[in-house]
Amino acid sequence: MELHITDARKARSAARTISPAARSGTNPSARAAFAELYQQHAAAIGRYIYHRVGNRELAEDLVGDVFLQALRGLHRYRDRGVPIRAWLLRIASNRVNRWARRERGRALAWLEAGADVVDPRTQPGPVDETEHERERVRKALLTLPPKYQSTIALHYFEGLSVDEIAAACGRRANTIKSHLLRGRQRLRLALENHVSHGRTS
Amino acid sequence: MSSNGEDHGAESRGREQTERLDTALDAVRREPFELGADVKDRIARRLDSEHRPQFALAHSPRMRLAALMVVMVVLTGAGLAAAGGIDTITRWLNLDIGGKRIDVPLDSDGKASFVTDTERGGRARVDVEHTELPDGDRTRVRVHERHGPLGTQLEISDDVRERRGDDLVAEPIRVASRDHSETARDCASSLELRDAARLDIWRTTTGMTGELLYLDIGDVTGAATGDDSRAGAIAGLYLRTSADSFGERIERLPDPPAWFDAERVSVDVGIGTHGSLTIEIHDGGTRQWTIQVVTDGKNERTLEIDEETKQ
Secondary structure, rough: OOOOHHHHHHHHHHHHHHHHHHHOOOOHHHHHHHHHHHHHHHHHHHHHHHHHOOHHHHHHHHHHHHHHHHHHHHHOOOOOOOOOOHHHHHHHHHHHHHHHHHHHHHHHHEEEEEOHHHHHHHHOOOHHHHHHHHHHHHHHHHHOOHHHHHHHHHHHHOOHHHHHHHHHHHHHHHHHHHHHHHHHHHHHHHHHHHHHHOOOO | OOOHHHHHHHHHHHHHHHHHHHHHHHHHOOOOOOOOOOHHHHHHHHHHHOOOHHHHHHHHHHHHHOOOOOOOOOOOEEEEEOOOOOOEEEEEEEEEEOOOEEEOOOOOEEEEEEEEEEEOOEEEEEEEEEEOOOOOOOEEEEEEEEOOOOOEEEEEEHEEEEEOEEEHHHHEEEOOOOOHOOOOOOOOOOOOHHHHHEEEEEEOOOEEEEEEEEEHHHHOOOOOOOOHHHHOOOOOOEEEEEOOOEEEEEEEEOOOOOOOOOOOOHHHHEOOHHHHHEEEOOOOEEEEEEEEEEEOOOOOOEEEEEEEEEO
């Protein structure tokens, strides 16, 4: 996933376009601005959210939340060297983290039971080994503090560099490095715990 | 020999664990995903319909400050049989404040006033005035939430009301008080601070409780305001003080230095005269960042910051 610096200019342009349109509520330029943002960033944002939640319907709903949130907050967007995709990823991270807080208990139960607790939303049919492995990673990730979840997902799932994550998360690069290290350690422990207690042991 | 063998075994296990973790992470990374073709239209429909009122409000200059609760007002009239057989008409308002239903009787002047709890964990006074006019009724609702001398107020303004069916919906906005007008918009509310890391807590002999809090950007959720895009603006270091005399006060401190790591720093708080504070944050070794919070006789506060690197 690449972050484009030039996006900031487009975001400001979109904000100027959307602001009067939002007041009227009918101006087609609001739609046009939304369409532009969506076309450029929806695929990346959708992929990131899906990789974290592992459920298509939920991911699509959350993508909707993120774009509506972003459109409402566009007037607050400022060019501080943060590309708009990074800003969208930040909103997406916070939205998913909000969901993740509620899911943590369910994930722990799933891991404790060795994945015998089947979530019908995510496992409607037969589950192959790879799919089980993905679900195991997602559930283990959910047991970590949200800041580690975002950092690990952006780096390992989406391939963002430390600097890009720093821009997306609004943190310093050194903090991101530290979060990657600690998050990885914690994730490994969570997964190993699952191996030792679960059915894969 | 056996020590070398144990070392080798531990190293081998560690390598295996690392490889397993990398394989597991890679399995997620390689999973393809494409949004459904109808997602864009679904969002556009949401944009057009359910979110239009908030969308419009969000661009009101005053709505740069967070809307924190919704008050729905339904005016209802009913005949009550009063003692002595005299029929009187009592009108009351049904208010829905953040999902909590409250019935408020209006006095003969169409006014009512009451105090209620707010979503932010504080108390708010709600004043209502209903007037029957030749060209229609007018209901004014004012909600005041006060946290203390330097806190914030909530107030409904007439221009952010709308009518949904028979219900009058008023969305109060947060109005910064006094000299905090510029910074209040980026100041976290009490509710938004619930996930903040507490770096230190202290209590003075006068009964005031102080807390030094750090709100990490990753710990900010939109649950309090429904606005996840606020996360970047409100993450930071906060001083929260509370006492019976002024309620609760939340002040945002300057952003900490680059080496600051909430999970590793040590904090020492010293309490001076007139409630002044010295907050020392250090990394346990070479670096120290000091904030002096000085309060003068007029209750105005100033900050002095000093960063020191020891050899």
